[in-house]
Amino acid sequence: MKTALIIGGGITGMTALYQLTKFAPDWNILLAEKSKQLGGKIRTIRNGSFIMEAGADSIVARNEGVLPLIKELDLLDELVYNETGVSYIYAENQLHKIPEETVFGIPASIEALQESTLISESGKKEALKDFDKAENPFGPDDSAGDFLTYYLGKEIVEKQIAPVLSGVYSGKLSNLTMKSTLPFLLDYKNKYGSIIKGFSENKKTFFGEQARKKFVSFRNGLDTLIERLAEKSPGAQIFTETSAVRIQQTNNRYTVFFAEREPVEADYVVLAVPHDAAQKILGASALEVHFNKLKNTSLTSVYLGFSVPDACLPADGTGFIAAENSDLFCDACTWTSRKWTHTSPDRNLLVRLFYKSTNPHYKMLEPMNEEQLIKTALSDIEKSLGITQNPQTANVTQWKNLMPNYHLQHGQAVSSLTETVEKTHPNLFLAGCSYFGVGIGACIQNGKKTAFTILQNGNITVKE
Numbered sequence: 096m097k098t099a100l101i102i103g104g105g106i107t108g109m110t111a112l113y114q115l116t117k118f119a120p121d122w123n124i125l126l127a128e129k130s131k132q133l134g135g136k137i138r139t140i141r142n143g144s145f146i147m148e149a150g151a152d153s154i155v156a157r158n159e160g161v162l163p164l165i166k167e168l169d170l171l172d173e174l175v176y177n178e179t180g181v182s183y184i185y186a187e188n189q190l191h192k193i194p195e196e197t198v199f200g201i202p203a204s205i206e207a208l209q210e211s212t213l214i215s216e217s218g219k220k221e222a223l224k225d226f227d228k229a230e231n232p233f234g235p236d237d238s239a240g241d242f243l244t245y246y247l248g249k250e251i252v253e254k255q256i257a258p259v260l261s262g263v264y265s266g267k268l269s270n271l272t273m274k275s276t277l278p279f280l281l282d283y284k285n286k287y288g289s290i291i292k293g294f295s296e297n298k299k300t301f302f303g304e305q306a307r308k309k310f311v312s313f314r315n316g317l318d319t320l321i322e323r324l325a326e327k328s329p330g331a332q333i334f335t336e337t338s339a340v341r342i343q344q345t346n347n348r349y350t351v352f353f354a355e356r357e358p359v360e361a362d363y364v365v366l367a368v369p370h371d372a373a374q375k376i377l378g379a380s381a382l383e384v385h386f387n388k389l390k391n392t393s394l395t396s397v398y399l400g401f402s403v404p405d406a407c408l409p410a411d412g413t414g415f416i417a418a419e420n421s422d423l424f425c426d427a428c429t430w431t432s433r434k435w436t437h438t439s440p441d442r443n444l445l446v447r448l449f450y451k452s453t454n455p456h457y458k459m460l461e462p463m464n465e466e467q468l469i470k471t472a473l474s475d476i477e478k479s480l481g482i483t484q485n486p487q488t489a490n491v492t493q494w495k496n497l498m499p500n501y502h503l504q505h506g507q508a509v510s511s512l513t514e515t516v517e518k519t520h521p522n523l524f525l526a527g528c529s530y531f532g533v534g535i536g537a538c539i540q541n542g543k544k545t546a547f548t549i550l551q552n553g554n555i556t557v558k559e
Contacts, residue, residue, distance in 0.1 A: 190412075364522070
């Protein structure tokens with residue numbers, strides 16, 4: 096009987112566990128998670144009537160495999176969709192509405208460009224040169240910042256696009272590749288000769304009702320998904336508070352040593368943990384040079400729940416992004432009770448502020464305790480939204496060096512690493528957001544793909 100061991104109980108590891116249990120019920124399948132609870136960066140906190148997500152707050156519904164898995168897990172009735180609305184950019188000490196017909200701050204029409212209150216008339220004229228520059232000297236590994244600046248100009252990129260994209264992808268736009276951000280823009284430029292025209296020709300993709308409600312969660316929180324994956328993997332053995340410390344390779348099998356339990360011998364091992372944890376567990380000198388090219392950033396998240404109605408916010412908004420030189424410490428603020436009504440059934444205001452280590456202010460935040468971080472968040476809320484009340488609830492979560500940074504060399508580093516692992520450690524697999532995509536949807540696909548590769552190597556034919 097084959098033994099498969101998964102190290103890491105986040106969404107990638109749990110998806111792999113579910114698929115292996117489903118298609119190889121006669122195998123010995125185990126999962127070890129070092130924390131008390133499963134889920135990794137999926138962590139739901141309930142306080143009074145508020146529901147707060149300490150990590151990811153939603154899943155992109157259109158990602159391949161997401162809705163089929165939710166249906167397979169009998170969770171369709173638990174789904175909730177995001178409320179639609181516009182986002183703002185906080186700049187020059189006030190909120191500026193991002194025009195509705197924009198995608199990540201990029202105008203999808205000339206009208207949307209003209210509506211922006213952030214961009215000067217000269218900046219708008221510069222952006223219109225996108226229609227005249229039909230050539231495309233850029234490729235998937237080139238900088239997204241360089242690409243957008245070349246066609247749309249420096250001002251709109253710095254003031255409207257960079258705050259949005261850098262917020263989504265946790266890094267400076269100049270250091271992010273087209274491949275890791277908006278690869279389809281290369282196709283738009285080649286096909287339509289203009290980025291703006293490309294968006295305009297594909298408006299239904301981005302602005303139809305289904306496109307607007309593109310994020311999903313569950314009425315009782317995202318950890319519903321993790322709990323159901325565990326329930327639907329009855330043949331597996333799951334161990335929490337179990338830390339893998341070392342892997343010993345003998346021929347093509349592995350012995351995994353733990354701090355809290357006896358070693359486990361396995362035919363297949365999945366390391367669905369952050370890359371630096373995988374590097375330490377493996378302790379393989381041949382892999383060090385590749386692992387060292389992968390980078391992490393940090394993120395602090397602060398929730399504030401107030402006993403005031405969220406109707407006090409701009410009626411059409413769901414949050415704001417802070418411009419780089421604003422007087423706020425935060426990078427962004429989601430108006431959670433507005434965007435996700437299930438998080439505050441009584442319609443009281445729940446907001447979530449994000450503080451990223453890529454922000455120059457972050458060094459001042461690092462030594463702060465929770466009380467000081469909450470005080471900082473309250474100051475940001477007072478400046479940006481004018482709210483001076485004390486919060487009814489507050490929650491601080493710090494993800495220190497746990498947010499992958501997909502820099503310009505990330506793709507090549509991952510390719511070199513996985514190729515070397517395949518040669519030196521057959522039937523051992525690296526998986527998770529450190530390598531193959533940061534969203535929950537990408538992790539689900541990665542977990543499934545990893546499981547299917549193991550099944551194929553174990554001579555099990557999978558029929559979906």
